[in-house]
Amino acid sequence: MTPGARLAAAIEIFGTLEAARRPVADVLKDWGRSNRFAGSGDRSAIGSLVYDALRRRASAAWLMGEETPRAILLGMLKLGRGLDAEAIAQLCDGTRHTPVPLGAAERERLEHGSLTDAPAHIAGDYPLWLDAHLEAVFGEERAAEGAALAERAPLDLRVNTLKGTPEDALAALAHLDATAGDWSPLALRIELSPDGKAPPVTAEPAYLKGLVEIQDEGSQLAAILAAPARGSQVLDLCAGGGGKTLELAALMHNSGQIYAHDDDLRRLAPIHERLQRAGVRNVQVRSPRGKADVLEDLEGRMDLVLVDAPCTGTGTWRRNPDAKWRIRPGALAERMREQGAILDNAARFVKPGGRLAYITCSLLEEENAAQVRRFLDAEPDFRIVPPAETVLALGEAGLRLKRAALTLTEGIQLTPRRTGTDGFFVSVMKRG
Incomplete structure (x- = not known):
């Protein structure tokens, strides 16, 4: 699938998700079963787009001025993935299986829209009813705390010291560019690929032998x-x-x-x-x-x-x-x-x-x-x-x-x- 076709599929899935109000993992699984032509790489990339859109759902809709699945996906590409209007337009060229071209209003929003005047729950991407609860804890910093929660999480591992040392684990996972954690002496961290895909750690010998466990x-x-x-x-x-x-x-x-x-x-x-x-x-x-x-x-x-x-x-x-x-x-x-x-x-x-x-x-x-x-x-x-x-x-x-x-x-x-x-x-x- 082309990048544009993957975006179109993500927009379709997001629409199903909004209408059915079902867990995203279930909706993605059903889509994969119904679209066997999509390979594992396609399904992973499409899933990453959908998850990133959920992370930025409120702010993306605010940026684009509407809450449609298309608007949310387009807004996410700017806010979450840093694409400019021209790069997004190339994904929406209207050719086979890609989204229709950008309208004038969409391009204007992508070129000049911002979150400068957005309320805290929009800038922080969380439901409005939780705003007062988060304000009680974080005050004026609640939008910044929410925005951090809208980022992707890295893959964290814990070294099992019953089976080896952190140095042993770092050596065993050197090919995954694992690094030591910031706080826990047992923590290793693996950053995700640009599309949000995590390496198959559970198939690694270090995991299978009990040297590492997946744990934030x-x-x-x-x-x-x-x-x-x-x-x-x-x-x-x-x-x-x-x-x-x-x-x-x-x-x-x-x-x-x-x-x-x-x-x-x-x-x-x-x-x-x-x-x-x-x-x-x-x-x-x-x-x-x-x-x-x-x-x-x-x-x-x-x-x-x-x-x-x-x-x-x-x-x-x-x-x-x-x-x-x-x-x-x-x-x-x-x-x-x-x-x-x-x-x-x-x-x-x-x-x-x-x-x-x-x-x-x-x-x-x-x-x-x-x-x-x-x-x-x-x-x-x-x-x-x-x-x-x-x-x-x-x-x-x-x-x-x-x-x-x-x-x-x-x-x-x-x-x-x-x-x-x-x-x-x-x-x-x-x-x-």
């Missing part, structure tokens, strides 16, 4: 800041697929005992194969069994309880750009109820002197600092470990992180704009 550097930092001690007793209460469980095991050098639990058996299912590949030996998986309390024997015994709470995922918009347009106020209220219940339940496992690490991939006050304050009101024997103390788990890098991140009384907020990571909130509390 912000997620890595959250586990490090929880500071699991060697030989300790740890409960990963919302383990999901086991990303942080694997990291905790490596940080603890396979010593002590980690209990991995999630109330959804389907989310927990991948953990078994991942533990084996990573060479982890100190994890006991506690799968849910109906109404039985499979964690009852752990009450009051844990040195550390990690709560990677379900949330709106506002900090992961770089990776899931369609999610920010699908989220509704009701979802925020539901996540807040879930978080409160999980935190209240987590308290029963923390022993005197033990710690509770509360983590979300959200940017919203209601899910982060407000949840911590509510919990402390209900559990007065817990206190916040000051962020200035928490960052010391990273050594010198922690001091740099404290200066870069948004430091709150209740914890630390990482963002793409400030730390180059996904948006994570981390609060560590200690029981008296």
Whole structure:
């Protein structure tokens, strides 16, 4: 397919996406099945165009003066990919399978339009109803924070120190131009190709042998800041697929005992194969069994309880750009109820002197600092470990992180704009 034909296909898919209100991955998959002539390179390039358009949906529509799929794709090419009006016109030449030529108004917008007078939610590319929520956290910087969340995310890997060193991993992935992360001593970063395509890391020997795992550097930092001690007793209460469980095991050098639990058996299912590949030996998986309390024997015994709470995922918009347009106020209220219940339940496992690490991939006050304050009101024997103390788990890098991140009384907020990571909130509390 020609570049123009790929653009036309992306416009068509975006129109289907808007009309059907379905997850973008499903719509792209259906289009690929119905258009077998498109090769893997074509499908990848078209998918990248659609995802980039979702990232810039509000600002692109503002630039072009209308919200049609064509306008959004054209506006994205200028704002997201830096193409000028002439380069975009060459893609829209009206020949076979390409978009119709630019109109005079479209060319005018592409040549002279800007976001100078755009409101914050347009410049930051997020839904209007979230503006007040983001203003409460970032104030006048909310548009800049949103714009950073509209960029593509790099591919981050975590070195599994149970299988080798960061130097080993860098050597094994030198052909992918992997570099060390900015904050986590375990992080490697691989930049994407210009069209947004990531290399097939899961087919690399380093991955297959368990030397590296795919994990955002912000997620890595959250586990490090929880500071699991060697030989300790740890409960990963919302383990999901086991990303942080694997990291905790490596940080603890396979010593002590980690209990991995999630109330959804389907989310927990991948953990078994991942533990084996990573060479982890100190994890006991506690799968849910109906109404039985499979964690009852752990009450009051844990040195550390990690709560990677379900949330709106506002900090992961770089990776899931369609999610920010699908989220509704009701979802925020539901996540807040879930978080409160999980935190209240987590308290029963923390022993005197033990710690509770509360983590979300959200940017919203209601899910982060407000949840911590509510919990402390209900559990007065817990206190916040000051962020200035928490960052010391990273050594010198922690001091740099404290200066870069948004430091709150209740914890630390990482963002793409400030730390180059996904948006994570981390609060560590200690029981008296």
